[in-house]
Amino acid sequence: MAVLDALVAIENGRAADRVLKAAFDRRKWLPPARSRIARLTLGVCRHRAQLDWWLEQAGCRSAPLARLAAALVLIEGLDKGQLRKHLPHLPTPETHAAQFLMDHTLDHPDQPAAVRSNLPSWLMPHLKARFGDRLLAEATALCGEAGLDMRANAIKGGRDAAMAALAEDGIIALPTPYSPVGLRVEGRPAIARSRAWREGLVEVQDEASQLAALILGAKPGERVLDFCAGAGGKTLAIAAAMANKGRLIATDSDERRLTEAVTRLRRADVHNVTRHVIGAEGDKWLSRQKGAFDRVLVDAPCTGTGTFRRNPDAKWRSSAEELAHLTALQAKLLDRAAALVKPGGRLVYATCSILAAEDEDQIDAFLARHAGFRIVPLADAWAAVGSEVPEPGAGPHLLLTPARHETDGFFAAVLERLP
Numbered sequence: 001m002a003v004l005d006a007l008v009a010i011e012n013g014r015a016a017d018r019v020l021k022a023a024f025d026r027r028k029w030l031p032p033a034r035s036r037i038a039r040l041t042l043g044v045c046r047h048r049a050q051l052d053w054w055l056e057q058a059g060c061r062s063a064p065l066a067r068l069a070a071a072l073v074l075i076e077g078l079d080k081g082q083l084r085k086h087l088p089h090l091p092t093p094e095t096h097a098a099q100f101l102m103d104h105t106l107d108h109p110d111q112p113a114a115v116r117s118n119l120p121s122w123l124m125p126h127l128k129a130r131f132g133d134r135l136l137a138e139a140t141a142l143c144g145e146a147g148l149d150m151r152a153n154a155i156k157g158g159r160d161a162a163m164a165a166l167a168e169d170g171i172i173a174l175p176t177p178y179s180p181v182g183l184r185v186e187g188r189p190a191i192a193r194s195r196a197w198r199e200g201l202v203e204v205q206d207e208a209s210q211l212a213a214l215i216l217g218a219k220p221g222e223r224v225l226d227f228c229a230g231a232g233g234k235t236l237a238i239a240a241a242m243a244n245k246g247r248l249i250a251t252d253s254d255e256r257r258l259t260e261a262v263t264r265l266r267r268a269d270v271h272n273v274t275r276h277v278i279g280a281e282g283d284k285w286l287s288r289q290k291g292a293f294d295r296v297l298v299d300a301p302c303t304g305t306g307t308f309r310r311n312p313d314a315k316w317r318s319s320a321e322e323l324a325h326l327t328a329l330q331a332k333l334l335d336r337a338a339a340l341v342k343p344g345g346r347l348v349y350a351t352c353s354i355l356a357a358e359d360e361d362q363i364d365a366f367l368a369r370h371a372g373f374r375i376v377p378l379a380d381a382w383a384a385v386g387s388e389v390p391e392p393g394a395g396p397h398l399l400l401t402p403a404r405h406e407t408d409g410f411f412a413a414v415l416e417r418l419p
């Protein structure tokens with residue numbers, strides 16, 4: 001069964017989105033079957049702690065097959081006959097466990113907070129420190145399903161043109177609350193089949209990521225660097241803000257990711273981007289660019305704790321050791337990027353993490369190391385997003401969460417190099 005194969009591959013350390021993509025490339029499932037396979041696979045990852053807790057109550061060892069059987073009963077509500085149809089060769093211990101679970105629901109008052117929130121226990125003290133009394137609400141939202149947001153491409157007519165083109169394909173998309181170029185789509189339509197997507201009027205991008213790119217405030221004619229550009233999600237948004245004018249350089253240490261940006265840039269009609277693969281430990285080209293950029297974005301590699309709704313399998317690969325490795329790397333990348341900013345220019349540091357260690361602690365440490373930079377308060381930086389757009393919160397930084405803003409969890413800080 002496709003779901004079980006996917007769960008086994010994920011258990012062996014592969015990322016769910018790649019596993020599912022490979023499964024769908026191998027066999028041409030009809031769209032309803034594809035979405036059922038994806039929903040069930042991700043549902044097991046999403047609720048893994050609760051499924052494991054229930055399997056323990058039932059005296060059954062946790063493994064992909066047992067979790068799948070538990071999910072079919074506790075999440076999908078299957079009865080004995082339906083379960084037998086789905087998993088005809090279920091071994092006896094798993095069958096007994098599934099029967100035990102038929103009298104129950106996923107939540108149980110005896111479940112500890114980490115189990116109820118379906119989060120790894122190492123993360124809980126970090127989230128408690130961040131959210132205090134709101135911990136459960138924030139953790140529960142992090143376990144939910146993410147919506148589908150798109151960014152309307154200003155180079156190709158902007159939000160009204162995008163909404164009209166989507167409507168031609170029967171796709172309903174409404175403006176997002178904060179991003180002036182954001183659209184939130186109703187339901188789960190096949191975006192990639194729409195004319196609006198094929199012709200580059202829209203790009204799939206969470207509202208939080210759109211704001212991180214906008215807050216950079218890049219203007220037409222400037223020299224801008226997207227330091228950790230990856231497959232170009234934010235590069236595209238910055239190019240649109242620059243109206244295709246000026247120079248935007250997209251760098252990353254991962255050549256494969258940077259190459260993925262090429263078709264996206266072409267589809268969006270972006271012409272002002274140059275790509276440059278850089279060494280993970282520094283780069284000759286970079287060392288010649290000291291003080292050369294008006295704006296630099298560091299969209300840093302991070303734990304991705306803010307995107308657990310989209311990548312629920314990543315929760316179970318995250319660890320305190322990974323956090324320690326990433327915070328050291330983030331500090332290094334920030335220091336490297338700082339040298340590239342012109343006097344009076346701006347440096348934006350962003351993560352899709354909601355952990356203070358990767359967010360404001362990183363900024364505080366940076367400011368202690370770099371007396372030549374100051375923080376630009378969010379209220380001032382927000383002018384770049386649009387004067388009519390409500391600010392998503394007070395404080396010096398941008399901090400978005402699924403529970404409060406219905407976006408991915410995201411952090412961004414704007415720093416200015418003193419003239």
Ligand SMILES: C[S@@+](CC[C@H](N)C(=O)[O-])C[C@H]1O[C@@H](n2cnc3c(N)ncnc32)[C@H](O)[C@@H]1O
Pocket residue numbers: 209227228229230231232233234235251252253254257278279280281299300301302333
């Ligand atoms: C959060 S992702 C970037 C996502 C991208 N900006 C987007 O919007 O789609 C972080 C990126 O940092 C890159 N990275 C990791 N280590 C790096 C290094 N030492 N130098 C430059 N980039 C690095 C990774 O390859 C990854 O693409």
